[in-house]
Amino acid sequence: DSGVTQTPKHLITATGQRVTLRCSPRSGDLSVYWYQQSLDQGLQFLIQYYNGEERAKGNILERFSAQQFPDLHSELNLSSLELGDSALYFCASSVGGSGAYNEQFFGPGTRLTVL
Amino acid sequence: AQSVSQHNHHVILSEAASLELGCNYSYGGTVNLFWYVQYPGQHLQLLLKYFSGDPLVKGIKGFEAEFIKSKFSFNLRKPSVQWSDTAEYFCAVNPNNAGNMLTFGGGTRLMVKP
Numbered sequence: 001d002s003g004v005t006q007t008p009k010h011l012i013t014a015t016g017q018r019v020t021l022r023c024s025p026r027s028g029d030l031s032v033y034w035y036q037q038s039l040d041q042g043l044q045f046l047i048q049y050y051n052g053e054e055r056a057k058g059n060i061l062e063r064f065s066a067q068q069f070p071d072l073h074s075e076l077n078l079s080s081l082e083l084g085d086s087a088l089y090f091c092a093s094s095v096g097g098s099g100a101y102n103e104q105f106f107g108p109g110t111r112l113t114v115l
Numbered sequence: 116a117q118s119v120s121q122h123n124h125h126v127i128l129s130e131a132a133s134l135e136l137g138c139n140y141s142y143g144g145t146v147n148l149f150w151y152v153q154y155p156g157q158h159l160q161l162l163l164k165y166f167s168g169d170p171l172v173k174g175i176k177g178f179e180a181e182f183i184k185s186k187f188s189f190n191l192r193k194p195s196v197q198w199s200d201t202a203e204y205f206c207a208v209n210p211n212n213a214g215n216m217l218t219f220g221g222g223t224r225l226m227v228k229p
Binding site: 004031033035042043044048058090092094096097102103104107109 | 147151157158159160161164166205209213214215216217218219220221222
């Protein structure tokens with residue numbers, strides 16, 4: 001157990017819908033990262049938040065957005081869902097967010113299936 | 116484009132066989148290098164990491180990796196695999212000028228036959 005929790009574990013929805021994935025970082029960690037793992041794209045970095053502010057952006061679609069709340073948990077919002085959005089979405093957390101590398105600890109993931 | 120390549124997508128070995136998984140990256144500057152493992156149904160776990168110093172790094176569960184700067188490679192090795200090593204293995208790179216972001220390779224699925 002890494003200490004990073006994600007809910008829900010599984011999510012099944014239809015095309016065009018909107019979902020919210022939730023992540024709680026390890027106690028004391030200020031950074032949260034979101035990754036998408038799909039069969040065709042592999043494991044891709046989406047976005048990073050540090051202490052409530054966006055710190056880095058990767059291959060995140062405009063239909064996707066994220067935020068980090070004052071209690072440091074984060075939510076990833078996926079809208080206008082397409083079949084290709086079906087994937088495993090991982091959250092990771094670290095103590096810091098830049099400068100010397102801070103080890104990331106990964107959560108168990110949320111498996112999203114879009115039908 | 117900057118990338119991380121893992122050449123073996125699927126590897127099948129018998130127990131006690133030796134393992135080497137290849138990883139190459141295309142970043143020109145200084146990088147931090149990692150190998151992660153994902154056991155079936157579990158989250159990603161860090162196996163080992165290289166930041167600087169001795170290019171041969173030892174990780175958990177008997178794994179080691181060698182950084183060869185001239186070849187832009189960071190291959191993972193284990194002298195004798197066990198059935199419990201069945202998992203997916205990911206190489207990842209953090210360029211020193213890229214904050215805390217990780218770029219992952221495509222992964223290698225290892226199956227160890229008992």
